[in-house]
Amino acid sequence: MEKILEEVLNSNRKYTNYGQVAGYIPELKKAKRDDLGICVIDKDNNIYKAGNWDTKFTIQSVSKIVVLAMALMDNDWQYVFSKVGKEPSGDPFNSIMKLETNDTKKPSNPMINAGAIVTTSLIKGASLEEKEERMLKFFRKLAKNDNLGINYDVYKSEKMTGDRNRAMAYLLRNDGFIQGDVEELLDLYFKQCSIEVDTLDLARIGVNLASYGVDIETGERIIDEKVSRIVKTFMVTCGMYDASGEFAIKVGIPAKSGVGGGILASVPNTMGIGVYGPALDKKGNSIAGIKILEELSQKLELNIF
Template sequence: MQNILNDIILSNKKCTANGKVASYIPELKNANIDDLGICVIDKDNNIYCAGDYKKKFTIQSISKPIILAMALMDNEWHHVFSKVGMEPSGDPFNSIMKLETNDTKKPCNPMINAGAIVTTALIKGKNLQEKEERMLSFFRKLAKNNSLEINKSIYESEKLTGDRNRAMGYLLKNDGFIEGDVEETLDLYFKQCSIEVDVVDLARIGLLFSNYGIDIETGERVISENISRMVKTFMVTCGMYDASGEFALRVGIPAKSGVGGGIMASVPRKMGIGVFGPALDEKGNSIGGLNILEDLSNKLELNIF
């Protein structure tokens, strides 16, 4: 496995030159476009890393399946899906159009920004501080890393430039999909996206989902099997923005990407994978990360279909 990862990183290094780092959040422009790293943790808890695997980055949209799991743990599933849909959108992750044009005005799914803002609003807590503490504690538990923190400079940058997300929030509030204070929901959303991780953290979380919510080390059930299954299904159908269909054909692994350059993948009953490469394609996915996962899927026959 180690030799495979080393070779895959080496062979895909050159493709990072074809992408661009995210710039709509000013702090993300500071990323090194040449970085590329991977971590694989298998069902026997063997850990394999290669490339720039020690680099820290913010989780961004990879937080969405985790927050969805938390929302489903805090609420009945039919209540969650009365607020957000279950279908791919076919639009960019930050599109606002269908909040006005579809029949229900409900966000299409929890993996686009509008849907994720709704699921964030469903997190329980008597105030923003309690919700933030519960959220961060949940992320730490899934990653088995108590040192996870919110990157304050990224958070402040997101909050300062988050006008499009703010517009979505108020539309959703107006149409009854968000209860409570919109600014509080948006603040929590910006904070969840700004949690700093590395590829080992992502692989740990992916491994938990791959094992249907059971910690392989302790045997503890952290997430129910049903919720874990639902989350992975959304990762397959909607996890790679509007390139999810192509990714399913080429790679065939439940995965979720983020504009920080990370991708979390979960191969059922086999492994969790974390990838980092901040050079993004036009749809907001890591160019190097996509190629790495395709190569790995082909070499190890990981395609679930």
């Protein structure tokens, strides 16, 4: 398997030349454009890795699937989906437009920034500190990594430049989709996006989703089975931003990307995959990462459709 991963990495490395690292968050500019890594964990807990698999990067929007699972386990589902929709938006992940033009003004889904801000607001906790502690504990459990933490340089950079997210959050509070202190909520959201991971962490979260929320090592249920199905469904329909349809056709694997360069993929009953490649395409997805997953899906016949 590792030989296959090396081959797939090498055959798609050229695509890093066609992308750019995220520039709108200053700290993310420090990433090396030609870095490329992958980790695969199969259902038998075999771990395979290649390239820059252990390079640390911030999870960014990949965090949305974990926080969605938390929100659905913390709240009645009907209540969650009264606050955020279930449909692809067809717009960039940071678009504000439909918060004004939709009849309901409700965010289209939990995978775009507006929807993710809503799901973050639904995490239970008596204080910001308690919510942050619960969130980190859940991430660490899913990744089986007690050392997962927040990159505070990235967090401060996001907080300083996050005016677009700030505008969304105030619109959402104005229309009743979130309550409470907007700045406190955004603080939690920026910290959520700034959790530092590597491809092994993503692959571990991915394989736990692939096993429908059951830890493949211990047999412990971490995520409710129905919740894991909902999360993977959103990954298919909305996980790759406004390129999700094309990705579903070409790759056919539930996946979620982030502008830090990470992609988490989860092949039901088969494996979890973590990919890192900070050179992004115009839609905010890892340009070489997508190509790697496309080739890997073909070689290993992973397409769920």
